[in-house]
Each structure stands twice: as C-alpha cells, then as structure tokens.
Amino acid sequence: MSAHTIGGIKPRSTAAIIVIGDEILKGSTLDTNSHFLCKRLHKLGVVVRKIHVIGDEVNSISNEIKELHTKVDFLFTTGGIGPTHDDKTFLGLAKAFEDELVFNEEIASAVSSLSKKTEPNKGFIQKLSTIPRSATLRWGREKGTGERGKYPIVQVKNIVAFPGVPRFCELAFDNIEEELFPSTEFRPIFRETIYANKSEFEFSDELTKTADNFEGRVEIGSYPDFNNNYYKTKLIVESENEEDGAKAVEELKKIIAENLVYYDAKPWLNTVQKWNAFRERKLVSNPNFVKSLDGAMACIDGILDEYSLNQIALSFNGGKDCTVLLHMLRVAIDKYGPGQKIAGFHIVCDDQFPELTQFIIDAAKMYNIVVMELPGPLIIGVSSLKEQRPQIVPVLMGSRASDPNGKYMKSKVEWTDSDWPRVLRVCPILPWSYQDVWMMLRGLCVHYCQLYDQGYTSLGGRETTVPNEMLRIESSGNIRYCPAYTLNDGNEERKGRKNK
Known part of the structure; x- marks a missing residue:
C-alpha cells in the first residue's frame, strides 16, 4: 500500500479509543467496535x-483513562460494562478521578423495563446501575422514531463508555451521535473514492503532479488491490474543502480516463438509481447499447x-445471460418498491x-429470489413448474438469438x-x-x-464444458486463461462447449 499525503486535514476534534476486555487480548473474541467507531468518527x-x-x-x-483523556477531545471506551465480576469500566472511571460509585x-x-424477566435479578440491576457520581447520562434519540433512547450511555468528563457487545455499541453510537456531534458544529470532511482498472504504477507520475497541485488542501490515498476482478487501484480523496476535493476528483478522473471503473460492491441495492446512472453514462459513450438496454427493460416492464x-417465474441456472436478466428484473420490480421476492426455478444438471451451485445460492440471497430446483430436461422441468405453481404464465429466460435454442424464437415474447x-x-x-x-x-x-474469470465462456455440465481455447495463454510452460469478458469475437463463445 502506498499513499500520497498532501498536507494534513485539520479536523475540528480528536479522539482515542480504549478497548477493554481480557477476551480480546486472549484472542477469544474479535474486536469490531474500534473499527466501527473509527469509520464513523472519520466520516464526521x-x-x-x-x-x-x-x-x-x-x-x-x-x-489509561488518566493518560489519554487530556490528550484528545473525546475518549471512548468499549467493553467492561455489565453485571458480572469482570466488568470493571465504571470502577476504573471512578478511580481515575477519585470519584465515588453511586x-x-x-x-x-x-x-427493569428492558429486562425480559418478570422480576429482574437485584444483583444484575445493582451492578449495571452503579456508576461514578460525576457521570452524565446520555440518552440520545432513536433513529427513525426520534424518541428518547431506551438505555443511557454513561459519560464522565470527555470519556464516553460504550458497551462491548458490538450490536449494542453500534446502536448506542447511532442514538447519541447527533447529541455528541451536532451537525451544526461538525461538518463531515469531503471524501470520495475512485477506482481504476490499471495499476497505480501506470499513472503514478500524473498522480504525483495532481498531489502537488493540491498540496496542503487535499489528501489522496492510493491503494492497489490484487484480488478484485473489477479494479486494480483505489484512490481515496479527502479534503476539508468540498470544492477543492471535487476539483481533485475531476483531475484524477481525467487522468484515469477510459480506465475509470464505477465500482459497486453491492449492485443489488438501490438498483433503480444505479441503473439510471449507468444508462446515462452509456448514452454518451455507446448510444446503440442503450437501445438494447431500453428494449430489454421495456419488454420486462410490459410483462410486469x-x-x-x-x-411470473424466472429461469435461473446461474449463467451470465440469466444473471443479466435477474438483475434487470430486480431493477424493474424495485421501481415499485424494493424488497419484493422474485420467483425463480432452476433445472438441475447431474454434473453441475x-x-x-454456490453462485445460485449466493445470488438468491442477494437478489431475494426463491429458486425452485426442478428435474431436467427443460420440458420436464417446465411441466413440474406448472404442476407446483399452476398460476405461472410468463417464464423469463436469458436466451439470445445466438444460442442453439434461441435461434428458433421469432420474437422476444412467444407462447410455447x-x-x-x-x-x-x-x-x-x-x-x-x-x-x-x-x-x-x-x-x-x-x-x-x-x-467466467477462469476462461469459461459458456457454462453447461462439467463433462461438456471446458475453458475457451481462444482465451488460452501459455508462457514458460505455464497455461492460464483470460476472463470470459476479454473474448473479442462473440461468435467464438461456445468454443468452450463440447459438441456444441
């Protein structure tokens, strides 16, 4: 990892975090609270x-509290709050300032109100409710309802004590965030991430020049990623001044040019907004492709x-074509409100x-599709589908005219x-x-x-599918295959299918 640091961002406040717990030091529990707090605080x-x-x-x-609390504006502790003998955060807080527990x-x-027991254990209540006398209770407001929080967070001076259980820690921060960091006083820094599908070494000179141009006003971090199949370099641009940050981003995008990647780790969320943005980008660079997009979406909208x-049922076997269709169907349905389930079916192949198989499982979770497994061949599977779901009329399929069976289709919509x-x-x-x-x-x-990233361009059973020889690369006796999306001649797509 390398980083270009141009001046320092001068935040309004500083913070430190103390993670308390023997279980963390022993490796029995993984600390996620500090990671959560760092992300949220940095955003602020x-x-x-x-x-x-x-x-x-x-x-x-x-x-630790005595040493750190005078060096930062906020000191956060996580853990050590609870009803058991080893929960000692409040004891430590009181001792740090020669305070008494009350x-x-x-x-x-x-x-008592949150306890699921009819009569909560008195020792349980006593332990949780004994805090330093000088402490302030921060109740905060629940996100969504705006109502006062159901359980308070204890603060002594500039020390805020969060619970150790991650979901309680995160919920507590959500509730008191505006109370601790009023939006009128804490303006988040400008932050934008840019992705490129080429190595940072290929544009390091231009990156350095941009860094020099914004010295003292913008911070640019450059991070290579050797495992992501969409991008090779991630650039993070940060600035106290939104205008400076935006200008730096524009300069970097010009440098990256056609290698710019609009990376999205979760494309199945907010699909309509992302679809529209994608369409607008392609309208400038490839208007003919947009006609294909619009035609396909109009067909789906008409069925809906x-x-x-x-x-409606979607035929989903995990291949690239039906994956395209799955995403488009999700977009079309999300226009009426996200979260609705998609009915799908999969014709099971014996040597799949x-x-x-794993991708179908993963896609079902991501896209909220319920996939029925049906026996093959296709005519038997569709018969079984109609027996189990007689109300099904349209079956959406990812067939293309270049497919062996697609060539018999005269239009996008036909009865069997x-x-x-x-x-x-x-x-x-x-x-x-x-x-x-x-x-x-x-x-x-x-x-x-x-x-598809291993050179397969058309997927069938294991006995009839091999990597496409058009993507084969041999160097020094080593053989590898380029990803399917690098195949230049689409007519060679089925060269990875035996007897096809």
Missing part, C-alpha cells in the same frame, strides 16, 4: 489518534404491467459445477409450442450480443459465477 471529520487494548483490571483502566435510579428503571408477480406445457416464453435480451451481456455485467459490477 474526527481523527482517531490512538487505540489501546487493555484487560479487565481496574488500575489499568484507570491509568446507585443510579434512572439506569435501574431502564434495566400485464401480470402480477406471483404469475459446484461453483455454479403445442407439445409443451403452456407458458409464455419471454426473452428480453434475445437480440443482444455476447459483448452486450458483458458490457452490462461489468458496467454495473453485477456479481457472476467465478468460472
């Missing part, structure tokens, strides 16, 4: 100066207008790649032949090319089966 423009991890020992807690009725009342969701179960075959991407498929998948960072 607060710089974390130190993170200390200490055990459940009163003197250690006291000494019973707090407000906390006791909150513990005519049929209810419980009448395990990678393909008389000797088949009666369903409406819908093939929105029927006229698409091989390149169109990959342009959409890669352009929206849609997740696809990993086999």
Whole structure:
C-alpha cells in the first residue's frame, strides 16, 4: 500500500479509543467496535489518534483513562460494562478521578423495563446501575422514531463508555451521535473514492503532479488491490474543502480516463438509481447499447404491467445471460418498491459445477429470489413448474438469438409450442450480443459465477464444458486463461462447449 499525503486535514476534534476486555487480548473474541467507531468518527471529520487494548483490571483502566483523556477531545471506551465480576469500566472511571460509585435510579428503571424477566435479578440491576457520581447520562434519540433512547450511555468528563457487545455499541453510537456531534458544529470532511482498472504504477507520475497541485488542501490515498476482478487501484480523496476535493476528483478522473471503473460492491441495492446512472453514462459513450438496454427493460416492464408477480417465474441456472436478466428484473420490480421476492426455478444438471451451485445460492440471497430446483430436461422441468405453481404464465429466460435454442424464437415474447406445457416464453435480451451481456455485467459490477474469470465462456455440465481455447495463454510452460469478458469475437463463445 502506498499513499500520497498532501498536507494534513485539520479536523475540528480528536479522539482515542480504549478497548477493554481480557477476551480480546486472549484472542477469544474479535474486536469490531474500534473499527466501527473509527469509520464513523472519520466520516464526521474526527481523527482517531490512538487505540489501546487493555484487560479487565481496574488500575489499568484507570491509568489509561488518566493518560489519554487530556490528550484528545473525546475518549471512548468499549467493553467492561455489565453485571458480572469482570466488568470493571465504571470502577476504573471512578478511580481515575477519585470519584465515588453511586446507585443510579434512572439506569435501574431502564434495566427493569428492558429486562425480559418478570422480576429482574437485584444483583444484575445493582451492578449495571452503579456508576461514578460525576457521570452524565446520555440518552440520545432513536433513529427513525426520534424518541428518547431506551438505555443511557454513561459519560464522565470527555470519556464516553460504550458497551462491548458490538450490536449494542453500534446502536448506542447511532442514538447519541447527533447529541455528541451536532451537525451544526461538525461538518463531515469531503471524501470520495475512485477506482481504476490499471495499476497505480501506470499513472503514478500524473498522480504525483495532481498531489502537488493540491498540496496542503487535499489528501489522496492510493491503494492497489490484487484480488478484485473489477479494479486494480483505489484512490481515496479527502479534503476539508468540498470544492477543492471535487476539483481533485475531476483531475484524477481525467487522468484515469477510459480506465475509470464505477465500482459497486453491492449492485443489488438501490438498483433503480444505479441503473439510471449507468444508462446515462452509456448514452454518451455507446448510444446503440442503450437501445438494447431500453428494449430489454421495456419488454420486462410490459410483462410486469400485464401480470402480477406471483404469475411470473424466472429461469435461473446461474449463467451470465440469466444473471443479466435477474438483475434487470430486480431493477424493474424495485421501481415499485424494493424488497419484493422474485420467483425463480432452476433445472438441475447431474454434473453441475459446484461453483455454479454456490453462485445460485449466493445470488438468491442477494437478489431475494426463491429458486425452485426442478428435474431436467427443460420440458420436464417446465411441466413440474406448472404442476407446483399452476398460476405461472410468463417464464423469463436469458436466451439470445445466438444460442442453439434461441435461434428458433421469432420474437422476444412467444407462447410455447403445442407439445409443451403452456407458458409464455419471454426473452428480453434475445437480440443482444455476447459483448452486450458483458458490457452490462461489468458496467454495473453485477456479481457472476467465478468460472467466467477462469476462461469459461459458456457454462453447461462439467463433462461438456471446458475453458475457451481462444482465451488460452501459455508462457514458460505455464497455461492460464483470460476472463470470459476479454473474448473479442462473440461468435467464438461456445468454443468452450463440447459438441456444441
């Protein structure tokens, strides 16, 4: 990892974090609270100066608090708050300032109201409710409702004590964030991430020049990623001044030019907004492709207008074409509100790649699709589908005209032949090319089966599918295959299928 630092961002406040717990030091529990707090504080423009991890020992807690609290604006502790003998944060807080511990009725009342027991254990309440006399209770406001929080966070001077259980720590921070860091006083720093599909070494000179141009006003971090299949370099641009930050981003985008990647780790979320942005970008660079996008989406929208969701099924075998269709269907449905389930089915292949099976499972979770497994061949599977879900009428399929069976389709929407179960075959991407498929998948960072990155261009059973020889590279006796999306001639797509 390398970083270009141009001047320092001068935040309004500083912070330190003390993680308390023997279980952290012993490796029994993984600390995620400090990571969470660092991310949230950085977003607010607060710089974390130190993170200390200490055990459940009163003197250690006291000494760490005394040493750190005068060096930063905020000192956060996590852990050591609870009803057991080894929860000693409040004891350490009191000792640090020669304070006494007292019973707090407000906390006791909150513990009682939140307890699932009819009569909460008195020792449990006593331990949780005994805090330093000088402490302030921060109740905060619940996100969404705006109501006062149900349980308070204890603060002594500039020390805020969070619980150690991650979900309680995160919930507590959410509730008191505005109270601790009012939006009128804490303006988040400008921060934007840019991705490039080339190594940072290929544009390091231009990057250095940009860094020099914004010296003292902008900070640019450059981070290579050798495992991501969408980008090779991540640039993080930060500035106290939004205008300076935005100008630096524009300069960097010009340097990266055609290697700029609009990376998205979770493309299945906020799909409509992302689809529209993708379409606008392609409208400038490739208007003919946009016509293909619009034609396919119009076909899907037409089906959704005519049929209810419980009448529609998606044929999903995990291949690239039906993955395109899955994403487009998710976009079309999300126009009416996200979260609705998609009904799908999968014709099971006896010798299916395990990678393909796993991808179908993963895609079902990401896209909220319920996939029925049905026996093959296709005509038997569709018959079984109609038996189990007789209300199904349109079946959406990822067939293209270049497919062996797609060539028999005269239009995107056709009824099955008389000797088949009666369903409406819908093939929105029927006229698409091989390149169109990959342009959409890669352009929206849609997740696809990993086999495509190993040189497979068309997936079937393991006995009939091999990496495409057109993507083969041999060097010094070593053989490897380029990813499927690098295949230049789409007519060679099925060279990875035996007897096809």
